[in-house]
Amino acid sequence: MAEKKDYKVVGTRPIRHDGVDKVTGRALYGADFQTVGLLHGKVLRSPHAHARIKSIDTSRAEAHPGVRAVVTAKDFPAVEDKIADLGEGAANVKDLQDNVLAGDKALYKGHQVAAVAAIDPHTAEEALELIDVEYEVLPPVIKVLDAMKEDAPLLHEDMHTDEMGEKSEKPSNIAAHFQHKQGDPEKGYAEADVVVEQEYTTETVHQGYIEPHNATALYNPDGQLTIWCSTQGAFAVRGQVSEILQIPVSKVKVVPMEIGGGFGGKINVYIKPIAAMLSMKTGKPVKVLMSRADVFEGTGPTPGSYVRVKMGATNDGRITAAEAYLAFEAGAYPGSPVGAAAFCVFSPYKVENGTVDGYDVVVNKPKTAAYRAPGATNAAFAAETVIDEICEKIGMDPLEFRILNSATEGDIRIDGPPAPRVGFIETVEAAKDHPHYSAPLEGENVGRGVASGYWPNFGMKSSVSINVTGDGTISLVEGSTDIGGTRASIAMQAAEVLGIPAESVTPTVADTDSVGYTDVTGGSRTAFATGYAAYEAAQDVKQQMIERAAKLWEVDPEEVQFADGVFSSVNGKEQEIDFKGLAERLDETGGPVVGRGTADPNQPGPSIGLHVVDVEVDPDTGKIDILRYTATQDAGKAVHPSYVEGQIQGGAVQGIGWALNEEYIYNEKGEMTNASFLDYRIPTCLDLPMIDAVIVEVPNPGHPFGVRGVGETPIIAPPAAIANAVYRATGVRLKELPMSPGRVLKAMGKI
Amino acid sequence: MPKKVHVQTTINGEAVEYLCEPRQSLLEVLRDVLHLTGAKEGCNNGNCGACSVILDGRLVNSCLVLGAELEGKSLETIEGLAEPEQLHPIQDAFLENAALQCGICTPGFIMAAKALLDQNPNPTEHEIRYWLAGNLCRCTGYDKIVRAVQDAAQTTS
Numbered sequence: 001m002a003e004k005k006d007y008k009v010v011g012t013r014p015i016r017h018d019g020v021d022k023v024t025g026r027a028l029y030g031a032d033f034q035t036v037g038l039l040h041g042k043v044l045r046s047p048h049a050h051a052r053i054k055s056i057d058t059s060r061a062e063a064h065p066g067v068r069a070v071v072t073a074k075d076f077p078a079v080e081d082k083i084a085d086l087g088e089g090a091a092n093v094k095d096l097q098d099n100v101l102a103g104d105k106a107l108y109k110g111h112q113v114a115a116v117a118a119i120d121p122h123t124a125e126e127a128l129e130l131i132d133v134e135y136e137v138l139p140p141v142i143k144v145l146d147a148m149k150e151d152a153p154l155l156h157e158d159m160h161t162d163e164m165g166e167k168s169e170k171p172s173n174i175a176a177h178f179q180h181k182q183g184d185p186e187k188g189y190a191e192a193d194v195v196v197e198q199e200y201t202t203e204t205v206h207q208g209y210i211e212p213h214n215a216t217a218l219y220n221p222d223g224q225l226t227i228w229c230s231t232q233g234a235f236a237v238r239g240q241v242s243e244i245l246q247i248p249v250s251k252v253k254v255v256p257m258e259i260g261g262g263f264g265g266k267i268n269v270y271i272k273p274i275a276a277m278l279s280m281k282t283g284k285p286v287k288v289l290m291s292r293a294d295v296f297e298g299t300g301p302t303p304g305s306y307v308r309v310k311m312g313a314t315n316d317g318r319i320t321a322a323e324a325y326l327a328f329e330a331g332a333y334p335g336s337p338v339g340a341a342a343f344c345v346f347s348p349y350k351v352e353n354g355t356v357d358g359y360d361v362v363v364n365k366p367k368t369a370a371y372r373a374p375g376a377t378n379a380a381f382a383a384e385t386v387i388d389e390i391c392e393k394i395g396m397d398p399l400e401f402r403i404l405n406s407a408t409e410g411d412i413r414i415d416g417p418p419a420p421r422v423g424f425i426e427t428v429e430a431a432k433d434h435p436h437y438s439a440p441l442e443g444e445n446v447g448r449g450v451a452s453g454y455w456p457n458f459g460m461k462s463s464v465s466i467n468v469t470g471d472g473t474i475s476l477v478e479g480s481t482d483i484g485g486t487r488a489s490i491a492m493q494a495a496e497v498l499g500i501p502a503e504s505v506t507p508t509v510a511d512t513d514s515v516g517y518t519d520v521t522g523g524s525r526t527a528f529a530t531g532y533a534a535y536e537a538a539q540d541v542k543q544q545m546i547e548r549a550a551k552l553w554e555v556d557p558e559e560v561q562f563a564d565g566v567f568s569s570v571n572g573k574e575q576e577i578d579f580k581g582l583a584e585r586l587d588e589t590g591g592p593v594v595g596r597g598t599a600d601p602n603q604p605g606p607s608i609g610l611h612v613v614d615v616e617v618d619p620d621t622g623k624i625d626i627l628r629y630t631a632t633q634d635a636g637k638a639v640h641p642s643y644v645e646g647q648i649q650g651g652a653v654q655g656i657g658w659a660l661n662e663e664y665i666y667n668e669k670g671e672m673t674n675a676s677f678l679d680y681r682i683p684t685c686l687d688l689p690m691i692d693a694v695i696v697e698v699p700n701p702g703h704p705f706g707v708r709g710v711g712e713t714p715i716i717a718p719p720a721a722i723a724n725a726v727y728r729a730t731g732v733r734l735k736e737l738p739m740s741p742g743r744v745l746k747a748m749g750k751i
Numbered sequence: 752m753p754k755k756v757h758v759q760t761t762i763n764g765e766a767v768e769y770l771c772e773p774r775q776s777l778l779e780v781l782r783d784v785l786h787l788t789g790a791k792e793g794c795n796n797g798n799c800g801a802c803s804v805i806l807d808g809r810l811v812n813s814c815l816v817l818g819a820e821l822e823g824k825s826l827e828t829i830e831g832l833a834e835p836e837q838l839h840p841i842q843d844a845f846l847e848n849a850a851l852q853c854g855i856c857t858p859g860f861i862m863a864a865k866a867l868l869d870q871n872p873n874p875t876e877h878e879i880r881y882w883l884a885g886n887l888c889r890c891t892g893y894d895k896i897v898r899a900v901q902d903a904a905q906t907t908s
Contacts, residue, residue, distance in 0.1 A: 259853060292799075
């Protein structure tokens with residue numbers, strides 16, 4: 001499977017199937033959903049970062065004209081303190097509930113405390129001010145290293161550290177510590193000619209999707225709950241809501257509307273169970289929409305972190321040992337992406353001697369959620385700048401160093417398993433050969449930097465069904481919500497199998513009652529795994545169509561072959577019919593043809609990229625300008641190259657925002673002080689040049705067309721690449737993200 | 752509930768009248784009263800541009816205009832751009848260039864691009880980037896959006 005080859009549909013650039021709806025404003029996103037008798041919900045949030053909730057009095061709000069219901073954590077059904085498998089990582093059900101509506105304690109500013117349903121949004125908002133909550137304010141702890149101190153304020157008085165399988169005696173904010181080890185690091189450092197060790201910090205950043213969270217719920221007297229919402233996974237919403245409200249999954253139907261960005265942040269539920277609870281109390285459909293401030297303060301960002309990396313190398317450029325200490329903020333409940341960070345930190349390289357320590361630490365911030373290659377960017381910022389420092393010390397070109405130290409298939413990784421095949425050397429070579437890398441740098445205060453990024457990608461479960469239409473087209477029903485053009489990339493894989501144009505496929509994203517179980521649009525898995533399920537469904541259709549042709553010609557199915565979209569008999573009668581012709585004659589041969597495919601592929605195939613960036617640093621203001629940017633990436637096989645380029649460009653720009661100015665800014669009370677798009681500034685188009693995306697294709701042996709997921713990898717390299725470029729421009733190494741003007745000037749000794 | 756205001760206005764070339772509360776923004780009126788949901792709410796305070804519309808020839812964030820202010824004015828929204836059989840050239844250019852991913856910011860970008868090309872049919876790349884800086888896109892990195900506007904400028908000029 002998956003040799004490098006040319007295809008008829010895969011690798012072309014058709015107009016996406018949902019395109020017209022999306023450029024005309026007709027596509028319906030979650031907030032656009034309307035129905036009769038709708039009530040509107042609003043959520044009261046904790047104004048304190050850490051506080052005991054002594055009492056909540058909702059009576060004045062309930063008496064406000066136009067208010068129909070008020071809910072608090074008291075309205076939750078009792079749940080066991082148990083870990084639920086939600087198909088997308090496990091989670092403690094009590095934590096899930098507690099994060100949706102705070103019980104005994106509010107654990108971050110923005111934590112949901114109560115909610116109101118009223119006849120319109122303004123009335124609901126007025127009622128929030130009439131809910132009386134008595135808080136006992138507690139000291140907050142915001143930074144990971146502070147939270148790890150012995151005398152730090154405790155978020156959860158009953159939480160003990162899982163210390164490599166053993167529970168600590170004393171309660172702690174450290175939820176877990178784990179370690180991976182390979183070889184003999186001390187021996188490795190002894191063999192090194194140069195050893196570099198540095199400390200790095202990163203701040204909390206948000207996915208920054210433009211569409212706020214939304215949910216409309218309707219609970220019927222027969223116990224059936226329906227939720228219309230924007231989500232990365234309708235089945236993930238179903239699973240979480242079912243656990244939180246203790247309703248059987250069969251009684252929860254989730255209808256995924258169009259989704260306005262997610263990047264990992266629209267997997268966890270916040271207001272969906274609240275809309276459901278308000279509908280249960282009122283018997284009416286209830287719509288709840290978040291504001292932008294709600295999104296920043298109340299939904300999962302990606303963690304701030306402290307990372308220490310040490311690496312040794314010989315003068316001829318061979319890595320002899322490496323170690324990483326990763327301490328990640330989980331937010332208010334355990335579960336940071338430190339595990340993924342530990343996996344990724346040295347993944348591109350062959351490291352025979354090394355240790356990686358990971359710490360998962362709770363702090364008074366929103367519970368972190370996934371964000372595009374979660375954990376990997378924090379880790380790569382450290383490892384990829386340490387490598388740059390080593391290259392400088394031994395006088396080696398940083399691309400040559402990467403080629404020399406690239407892990408090859410079968411090398412044992414620090415965490416144990418062998419490295420799979422990925423096109424690391426190929427992406428480095430592509431960067432080396434690109435005119436950008438050899439272009440002269442002109443002017444003062446300019447510098448060029450490089451860095452790589454690695455992400456393992458995920459497989460997980462997907463289902464697809466295909467109905468053959470009498471006019472020779474197919475309708476394809478899938479369960480992966482389409483965040484970035486995956487209707488097209490999934491449809492194209494089915495079209496390739498059936499020898500029909502991409503335009504002959506009508507893809508539909510279905511609700512949880514209308515398609516088989518499908519995991520989230522996340523983990524860079526959708527074009528890969530749901531595409532795989534579409535391939536399987538198309539194979540099923542192909543086989544059934546072969547049987548129909550055989551029936552038509554009164555021959556054995558074994559005597560019918562299918563190639564280039566044409567069925568033909570090999571019995572000497574030389575009959576042939578194309579897919580369309582046969583589709584027109586289904587009624588003569590037994591009626592409808594419905595194909596089905598499921599996938600749970602175990603070889604997602606990692607993706608890797610190498611980024612090159614030129615920067616100019618203003619020595620007076622400390623502002624960094626991106627002058628030129630080139631990103632290479634192994635896509636395995638790019639199904640729709642335009643949308644693969646789009647993933648690379650968009651991911652790179654999110655990484656640039658993370659590098660240059662994005663951060664949650666906290667005051668001493670633990671309050672986020674910049675919860676708006678004005679003050680939490682994501683890149684605008686004026687901040688950027690064109691982003692040159694270079695697709696490298698080393699086929700993934702785990703997919704019939706060689707596809708690798710591409711979505712997450714491109715965010716990983718930018719902060720390190722930019723830091724390395726800034727060093728070339730200024731002679732100063734920045735070890736804190738973001739590299740905002742103030743931090744740059746401080747590092748340059750100017751303030 | 753506050754007494755509603757009666758408004759007579761023109762939207763996408765057609766006479767429209769509606770009642771709205773004095774506190775309702777134009778964005779709320781478009782979405783909740785008139786069910787024109789092509790303008791999106793991303794921030795509700797003028798930072799993201801997802802609700803961009805053209806009011807008397809001028810690009811505005813509809814979340815920063817009150818619904819009551821529309822009296823006697825003329826409004827263009829994304830819903831009025833395409834002909835029954837033909838997309839607007841900017842819409843075509845966005846599709847041809849794959850200039851959208853999730854699509855939530857797309858109506859706002861298309862309206863902003865239209866306002867630009869209406870007054871400057873041949874903008875430079877810098878002029879496009881300067882003009883579109885009030886519209887946030889988190890998916891694309893803007894590369895393909897800028898190229899789409901460049902393409903549309905070539906087609907329309």
